[in-house]
Amino acid sequence: MTDVSGTNNLHDDTPLNARDRLAAMHNEIRLRICLLHYPPDTRLSESKLANEFGTSRTPIRRVLARLEDEGLVQSIHGVGTIVTDSDISTLEQEYRLRVAMTELTGRLDPVTPDAAFLLQLDQLIARGAQIITSGTPQEFTRFDMDVFQTLLGLTSNEPLRQTLERLYYKTKRIWLKTAIESHLDLQAEFAIFQHELEAIRLALLSNDLQAVAYIQSAHVSMSFKRLQHQNRSQNGTVS
Numbered sequence: 001m002t003d004v005s006g007t008n009n010l011h012d013d014t015p016l017n018a019r020d021r022l023a024a025m026h027n028e029i030r031l032r033i034c035l036l037h038y039p040p041d042t043r044l045s046e047s048k049l050a051n052e053f054g055t056s057r058t059p060i061r062r063v064l065a066r067l068e069d070e071g072l073v074q075s076i077h078g079v080g081t082i083v084t085d086s087d088i089s090t091l092e093q094e095y096r097l098r099v100a101m102t103e104l105t106g107r108l109d110p111v112t113p114d115a116a117f118l119l120q121l122d123q124l125i126a127r128g129a130q131i132i133t134s135g136t137p138q139e140f141t142r143f144d145m146d147v148f149q150t151l152l153g154l155t156s157n158e159p160l161r162q163t164l165e166r167l168y169y170k171t172k173r174i175w176l177k178t179a180i181e182s183h184l185d186l187q188a189e190f191a192i193f194q195h196e197l198e199a200i201r202l203a204l205l206s207n208d209l210q211a212v213a214y215i216q217s218a219h220v221s222m223s224f225k226r227l228q229h230q231n232r233s234q235n236g237t238v239s
């Protein structure tokens with residue numbers, strides 16, 4: 001078990017109110033967990049995190065409580081707060097739920113993208129083209145997170161947004177963990193994702209938000225199936 005506090009990206013002079021600071025600390029710690037900077041079984045020290053973020057332990061406790069509710073950490077009496085583990089078999093139901101709920105983004109309060117959104121998507125596609133040639137698993141995971149957050153803006157249904165975000169980050173570590181452990185063909189994965197982003201852009205230009213939702217849903221489903229196959233191949237269980 002490791003004990004990590006990380007590096008500080010939030011400074012005392014950042015003009016954030018209390019709610020925004022809590023959200024920023026939550027997002028930063030969640031990012032570190034999903035990028036495996038805090039691998040499973042890491043103990044998160046309240047005092048070290050409080051010192052790093054320049055706050056008291058009370059806001060840190062609130063952030064860790066939220067992360068526990070999201071399934072990313074677990075509070076163990078006498079031990080502390082530990083980053084949970086994740087694997088394909090235990091989170092299969094969460095993945096299937098993500099597939100089904102992603103389809104709803106095209107029907108529940110869809111948001112027609114404006115020029116600024118399309119420009120942001122174009123910038124992501126350009127960034128993805130660079131990752132294809134020399135990206136690492138961590139870079140791709142961070143890229144995928146940015147794409148997810150951007151495309152989440154295509155629905156204004158807040159309960160749906162919150163549920164999708166919760167499911168996404170709970171399952172996100174699986175891809176990175178499997179990619180590292182099973183030597184996944186990263187270039188092939190990057191190329192597939194890039195094609196999917198380009199298909200999403202074409203659907204948006206046609207103002208077909210339901211098609212965008214189907215493309216995203218298919219991406220989640222096929223990505224998980226590839227992970228399952230890779231995991232079984234690694235464990236010698238593919239017939």
